[in-house]
Amino acid sequence: MADSTLLTVEDLSVHFSTSRGTAHAVDRVSFSIEKGETLALVGETGCGKSVTARSILKLVPEPPGRYASGSIRLANPDGSSTDMLAAPMREVRAIRGERISMIFQDPGKALNPALTIGRQLAEVFGEHRLGMILERAGLDPDKARPTARRIAQQRAGATRRRVYSLTNRVTSRALQRSIDEAVMAALADTGIPNTRKIMASYPHELSGGMKQRVMIAQALACDPDLLVADEPTTALDVTIQARILELIHEMQQRRGTAILYITHDLSIVRQFADRVAVMYAGRIVESGRAIDVLTAPQHPYTQGLLAAIPRPGTPRGQLEAIPGSVPQLIDPPAQCHFASRCKWAAPACSAAVPRLLAVRPMHETACFRYESAESVGMPQEDMPARIHHEGATAE
Numbered sequence: 001m002a003d004s005t006l007l008t009v010e011d012l013s014v015h016f017s018t019s020r021g022t023a024h025a026v027d028r029v030s031f032s033i034e035k036g037e038t039l040a041l042v043g044e045t046g047c048g049k050s051v052t053a054r055s056i057l058k059l060v061p062e063p064p065g066r067y068a069s070g071s072i073r074l075a076n077p078d079g080s081s082t083d084m085l086a087a088p089m090r091e092v093r094a095i096r097g098e099r100i101s102m103i104f105q106d107p108g109k110a111l112n113p114a115l116t117i118g119r120q121l122a123e124v125f126g127e128h129r130l131g132m133i134l135e136r137a138g139l140d141p142d143k144a145r146p147t148a149r150r151i152a153q154q155r156a157g158a159t160r161r162r163v164y165s166l167t168n169r170v171t172s173r174a175l176q177r178s179i180d181e182a183v184m185a186a187l188a189d190t191g192i193p194n195t196r197k198i199m200a201s202y203p204h205e206l207s208g209g210m211k212q213r214v215m216i217a218q219a220l221a222c223d224p225d226l227l228v229a230d231e232p233t234t235a236l237d238v239t240i241q242a243r244i245l246e247l248i249h250e251m252q253q254r255r256g257t258a259i260l261y262i263t264h265d266l267s268i269v270r271q272f273a274d275r276v277a278v279m280y281a282g283r284i285v286e287s288g289r290a291i292d293v294l295t296a297p298q299h300p301y302t303q304g305l306l307a308a309i310p311r312p313g314t315p316r317g318q319l320e321a322i323p324g325s326v327p328q329l330i331d332p333p334a335q336c337h338f339a340s341r342c343k344w345a346a347p348a349c350s351a352a353v354p355r356l357l358a359v360r361p362m363h364e365t366a367c368f369r370y371e372s373a374e375s376v377g378m379p380q381e382d383m384p385a386r387i388h389h390e391g392a393t394a395e
């Protein structure tokens with residue numbers, strides 16, 4: 001693992017047992033994330049983005065899921081690495097929240113139904129942002145650190161009497177005020193009005209959009225090395241979306257956080273991602289720097305996705321949608337999954353799985369058009385013809 005690499009996913013396959021057979025939700029996926037960079041994972045619904053994201057935190061339910069192959073290695077500060085799939089659960093749990101945090105599509109899963117919002121966020125702040133809390137309270141970190149932890153625990157459920165038995169009353173009040181202020185500010189940052197009322201509420205008392213914002217505030221407060229954001233803003237209106245993206249960006253600047261951003265929205269990729277990986281039917285079919293993939297896409301699927309984006313001034317009905325739908329993932333045949341939807345498909349495409357091949361530095365695509373006929377063992381006439389795309393430099 002290079003010094004600058006934070007996470008390396010290698011040959012990851014995740015299968016689900018279903019009554020109809022084995023669903024190959026993620027099929028031999030490899031990618032890496034550098035420290036501080038934003039990698040966007042894009043693709044249509046059902047192509048395996050969320051399962052990939054959950055695998056990083058080892059959150060795929062087993063059964064029905066199963067990690068069929070691969071490793072997910074997180075670089076440690078001492079130069080070693082932890083394979084999230086092989087590490088003991090105790091170690092995986094310690095990494096969740098502390099080094100990798102996740103914003104889920106469904107906020108319900110990330111919040112504890114039994115605690116008020118104020119209490120669960122206080123715990124996160126007490127655990128992960130203690131330095132900032134102490135500074136704001138005007139306290140000496142060396143003396144006040146254990147006290148602050150206890151107070152955060154108390155806010156998160158321990159008994160008041162126990163905390164007061166352990167702490168000095170004045171320090172305790174200053175800290176509690178500081179934690180509450182930090183929590184309120186974090187909630188207000190995500191556009192939540194009336195933060196005091198929200199802090200006193202339980203998750204079930206909040207709307208979906210409100211819960212989503214609480215979860216985002218919680219994930220950002222963890223100050224992780226890696227934030228995995230799975231369509232974090234889909235349920236939110238456009239102004240709030242822009243604010244959330246700004247907050248994520250601010251944290252990245254402050255902390256050097258790496259981000260895996262999962263989205264359908266290619267305009268977000270354009271604005272925020274350094275690199276992009278395009279997934280189709282469980283596999284990565286193209287990856288590269290965002291600018292290269294967006295301006296000179298090489299895979300017919302990526303080209304189709306980009307052609308389907310509505311542009312200002314495009315008359316209705318003139319958008320090029322990709323014909324057909326994502327194929328079955330149950331016991332899939334060993335072939336290019338996109339062949340049935342591809343206008344350049346040739347016999348070679350149904351005979352084998354295309355490998356990811358560099359078409360220029362840092363830009364790879366899995367399409368037989370970039371293979372030579374000899375390497376695939378096909379007659380030239382059975383190979384798909386290469387096409388030239390505007391801006392492409394690959395021959």
Ligand SMILES: Nc1ncnc2c1ncn2[C@@H]1O[C@H](COP(=O)(O)OP(=O)(O)OP(=O)(O)O)[C@@H](O)[C@H]1O
Nearest residue numbers: 016023025044045046047048049050051052064329
């Ligand atoms: N618990 C499960 N049991 C069976 N199949 C599952 C399970 N979870 C996911 N899958 C399958 O894995 C495939 C990938 O799903 P995934 O949620 O990763 O897609 P996605 O690209 O994130 O889509 P979306 O954008 O809609 O979330 C889908 O075909 C889905 O049906």
